[in-house]
Amino acid sequence: MEKLLTVVVPSYNVEKYLEETLESFVIPEIMDDLEVLIVNDGSKDRTPEIGAAYEKRYPQTFRLISKENGGHGSTINRGIEEAKGTYFKVVDGDDWVDRGGFTELLHRLKTSGADYVVTDYYKVNDGTKEKKLETFPYLKAHPKCRFEVVVGNTDILMHALVIRTAILKENGIRLDEHCFYVDNEYITFPVPFVETVEYYEIPVYMYRLAQATQSVSMQGFQKHLPDHVKVTMRLVQFAAKYSEMSEENKETSPAQKKKAEYLNNRAAVMVGDQAGIFASFPGGNEEIRRQFLAFDAEVKKTSEEIYRLSGEKSHMLAALRKRNFKGYRFWTWVSRVRAKVRKV
Known part of the structure; x- marks a missing residue:
C-alpha cells in the first residue's frame, strides 16, 4: 500500500x-x-x-x-x-x-x-x-x-x-x-x-x-576527526563541481546560480568548523598541525571560491592563512579557553 x-x-x-x-x-x-x-x-x-x-x-x-x-x-x-x-x-x-x-x-x-x-x-x-x-x-x-x-x-x-x-x-x-x-x-x-x-x-x-561523548560534541569531533574531514571534503568537491557546471552552462538560470551560492556557503561553513576542530587539539600536536595544513591546501586546490568564503566565515582561519600558519599554538590555546568558558 x-x-x-x-x-x-x-x-x-x-x-x-x-x-x-x-x-x-x-x-x-x-x-x-x-x-x-x-x-x-x-x-x-x-x-x-x-x-x-x-x-x-x-x-x-x-x-x-x-x-x-x-x-x-x-x-x-x-x-x-x-x-x-x-x-x-x-x-x-x-x-x-x-x-x-x-x-x-x-x-x-x-x-x-x-x-x-x-x-x-x-x-x-x-x-x-x-x-x-x-x-x-x-x-x-x-x-x-x-x-x-x-x-x-x-x-x-x-x-x-x-x-x-x-x-x-x-x-x-x-x-x-x-x-x-x-x-x-x-x-x-x-x-x-x-x-x-x-x-x-x-x-x-x-x-x-546527550553526553559530552556525543559525536557532535568537541570530544566526539576529535575522536572522529577523519570522518569529519572526509565529509567536509566531499561537500567541498560536490559544491565545486556544481558551481563549475553552472558556470560552463550558458543556459544556467538565476535559480541554479543561487543554488551554487548556497552550496559554496554550506561547504565554507563546514571548512570553518573543521578548522575549529583542528584548533581544539593541543598546539604541540605536530601530527594534527600537519593534517590541518594538508586539509587547507586541499580545499584551496579544489575550490578557490570556497577557500575564500571559509576565510570570511572563520576569523581564526583567515588569521592563520595570512601568517602562513604561524601563531598556530596561540589559536589552539584560544580555542581551548573558549571551550572552557562555554562550559561555565
Missing part, C-alpha cells in the same frame, strides 16, 4: 531509547498514511527485538529491517531504497517526535506538493529535560517559496526536514557509509533538484542532547 510519509529510524544499540521513539508514532488517526522503517544497523543489544515487537503489533505501519553494521549513512541509504511514502523523513533511534506536531505534519502533507517541507523542532537536554524551540523566522515570512529565496537566509538542518521521496530515488542520492556526520550530506546532496520549499510553524522533531 502506498503511504504518505516514510520515516526511517536508524537504530544501533538504542534499546534504552527505541521504545520511546517508536511509541511516539503510534497515533491511530494517521497510521494508515505512515510507514516507519526501523533499520537495525547490526545492533548487539535488544534493538531488533524491540523493533520486531512493534512490527508484530502494528504491521500496517512498522517494518523492521536488519542489516550488517554500515553506519548512519547506510541506514538512510537502505531507507531510501525501501521507502513507499510520497515524503521521507529521518528520525534517529534515540530521538522522537512530538505527537501533536507530527499529526499536524501528516495532515498538511496531504496537500503540500513541495520538494522540501521544513518544520520547527525542539532540542531536549537529556539530563534536565529542558526544551529549547528552534524556529525559522525568515521562512515564517515566506512559508511557500522557491528554493532560491532561502539562499543566504536560512540554514535547514536534518531535524527540521521532510523531503519528497522521488527526489532521493530518481537522482540516486546516496550517503557515505561507515562514517559519522553524513547528515550534512543528506541535507546538501538533494539541493540541485529542489525547486520548492514549504514551512510549517509546528514543532515536530525532538532532538535529544
Whole structure:
C-alpha cells in the first residue's frame, strides 16, 4: 500500500531509547498514511527485538529491517531504497517526535506538493529535560517559496526536514557509509533538484542532547576527526563541481546560480568548523598541525571560491592563512579557553 510519509529510524544499540521513539508514532488517526522503517544497523543489544515487537503489533505501519553494521549513512541509504511514502523523513533511534506536531505534519502533507517541507523542532537536554524551540523566522515570512529565496537566509538542518521521496530515488542520492556526520550530506546532496520549499510553524522533531561523548560534541569531533574531514571534503568537491557546471552552462538560470551560492556557503561553513576542530587539539600536536595544513591546501586546490568564503566565515582561519600558519599554538590555546568558558 502506498503511504504518505516514510520515516526511517536508524537504530544501533538504542534499546534504552527505541521504545520511546517508536511509541511516539503510534497515533491511530494517521497510521494508515505512515510507514516507519526501523533499520537495525547490526545492533548487539535488544534493538531488533524491540523493533520486531512493534512490527508484530502494528504491521500496517512498522517494518523492521536488519542489516550488517554500515553506519548512519547506510541506514538512510537502505531507507531510501525501501521507502513507499510520497515524503521521507529521518528520525534517529534515540530521538522522537512530538505527537501533536507530527499529526499536524501528516495532515498538511496531504496537500503540500513541495520538494522540501521544513518544520520547527525542539532540542531536549537529556539530563534536565529542558526544551529549547528552534524556529525559522525568515521562512515564517515566506512559508511557500522557491528554493532560491532561502539562499543566504536560512540554514535547514536534518531535524527540521521532510523531503519528497522521488527526489532521493530518481537522482540516486546516496550517503557515505561507515562514517559519522553524513547528515550534512543528506541535507546538501538533494539541493540541485529542489525547486520548492514549504514551512510549517509546528514543532515536530525532538532532538535529544546527550553526553559530552556525543559525536557532535568537541570530544566526539576529535575522536572522529577523519570522518569529519572526509565529509567536509566531499561537500567541498560536490559544491565545486556544481558551481563549475553552472558556470560552463550558458543556459544556467538565476535559480541554479543561487543554488551554487548556497552550496559554496554550506561547504565554507563546514571548512570553518573543521578548522575549529583542528584548533581544539593541543598546539604541540605536530601530527594534527600537519593534517590541518594538508586539509587547507586541499580545499584551496579544489575550490578557490570556497577557500575564500571559509576565510570570511572563520576569523581564526583567515588569521592563520595570512601568517602562513604561524601563531598556530596561540589559536589552539584560544580555542581551548573558549571551550572552557562555554562550559561555565
